[in-house]
Amino acid sequence: xxxxxxxxxxxxxxxxxxxxxxxxxxxxxxxxxxxxxxxxxxxxxxxxxxxxxxxxxxxxxxxxxxxxxxxxxxxxxxxxxxxxxxxxxxxxxxxxxxxxxxxxxxxxxxxxxxxxxxxxxxxxxxxxxxxxxxxxxxxxxxxxxxxxxxxxxxxxxxxxxxxxxxxxxxxxxxxxxxxxxxxxxxxxxxxxxxxxxxxxxxxxxxxxxxxxxxxxxxxxxxxxxxxxxxxxxxxxxxxxxxxxxxxxxxxxxxxxxx
Amino acid sequence: xxxxxxxxxxxxxxxxxxxxxxxxxxxxxxxxxxxxxxxxxxxxxxxxxxxxxxxxxxxxxxx
Numbered sequence: 001x002x003x004x005x006x007x008x009x010x011x012x013x014x015x016x017x018x019x020x021x022x023x024x025x026x027x028x029x030x031x032x033x034x035x036x037x038x039x040x041x042x043x044x045x046x047x048x049x050x051x052x053x054x055x056x057x058x059x060x061x062x063x064x065x066x067x068x069x070x071x072x073x074x075x076x077x078x079x080x081x082x083x084x085x086x087x088x089x090x091x092x093x094x095x096x097x098x099x100x101x102x103x104x105x106x107x108x109x110x111x112x113x114x115x116x117x118x119x120x121x122x123x124x125x126x127x128x129x130x131x132x133x134x135x136x137x138x139x140x141x142x143x144x145x146x147x148x149x150x151x152x153x154x155x156x157x158x159x160x161x162x163x164x165x166x167x168x169x170x171x172x173x174x175x176x177x178x179x180x181x182x183x184x185x186x187x188x189x190x191x192x193x194x195x196x197x198x199x200x201x202x203x204x205x206x207x208x209x210x211x212x213x214x215x216x217x218x219x220x221x222x223x224x225x226x227x228x229x230x231x232x233x234x235x236x237x238x239x240x241x242x243x244x245x246x247x248x249x250x251x252x253x254x255x256x257x258x
Numbered sequence: 259x260x261x262x263x264x265x266x267x268x269x270x271x272x273x274x275x276x277x278x279x280x281x282x283x284x285x286x287x288x289x290x291x292x293x294x295x296x297x298x299x300x301x302x303x304x305x306x307x308x309x310x311x312x313x314x315x316x317x318x319x320x321x
């Protein structure tokens with residue numbers, strides 16, 4: 001009851017600040033940019049010119065699964081950046097401006113407050129990801145060749161887990177810092193450090209969440225979901241839930257002290 | 259030069275346009291922004307795609 005009120009407040013807030021419009025649009029743009037530019041690359045090179053006569057370009061022919069992976073790699077860099085920036089102020093901003101105090105003066109439980117924020121962000125991110133990948137899948141099918149709808153849903157599902165972890169990290173830092181700049185900085189720093197550690201200790205850290213994209217690609221080429229992908233997804237989800245639980249505790253402690 | 263297939267590019271242009279319109283309408287409606295309004299109007303119009311996104315992230319004042 002209380003939770004759904006808070007959740008609706010979040011949805012309304014995201015509607016008012018237009019997140020429901022611009023986030024899906026940006027994610028769609030990021031997902032379809034690479035498939036389209038690669039398709040038009042010969043024409044782009046030709047119109048830019050400057051090549052001596054007789055230059056022959058061997059442009060690689062991309063397979064449908066490679067194209068959808070291009071979308072994922074855009075989402076992993078710029079997409080993650082957008083998600084971090086849009087979520088950086090979700091709690092820290094409210095604490096700074098005093099809105100959270102107004103809310104928490106009432107008997108609102110800290111866990112309801114945090115989880116409603118977390119889930120409303122996840123809803124926004126998953127919906128945007130769905131639309132983005134759907135467009136990318138559409139372009140892949142008309143420009144490069146067929147990729148089955150089942151493959152598309154699998155890519156969507158497993159990649160969504162990675163973005164869930166990103167959102168959870170941001171919520172975690174939101175519960176610690178009051179400055180949204182610090183939240184964004186530490187979220188990105190953590191993701192970078194995770195990826196470096198995964199690269200250095202790749203022989204031990206088979207199930208590091210940063211490997212999700214690699215396993216998704218393997219899934220597309222091998223056309224079956226291997227155990228590593230399930231395990232990695234499980235690890236990513238477990239870390240996400242843990243982060244949210246810790247955030248609730250951190251937030252409780254901070255608010256009690258403040 | 260070969261003809262460019264505009265049907266393929268149309269969604270890109272439509273999305274770019276939508277972002278611009280939503281950002282401008284929001285800028286006009288909103289009372290205060292971080293920094294002068296005319297500056298944001300310029301950023302939104304001149305820098306395609308990134309301009310509106312910058313406005314939504316940094317321009318709107320957190321209440």
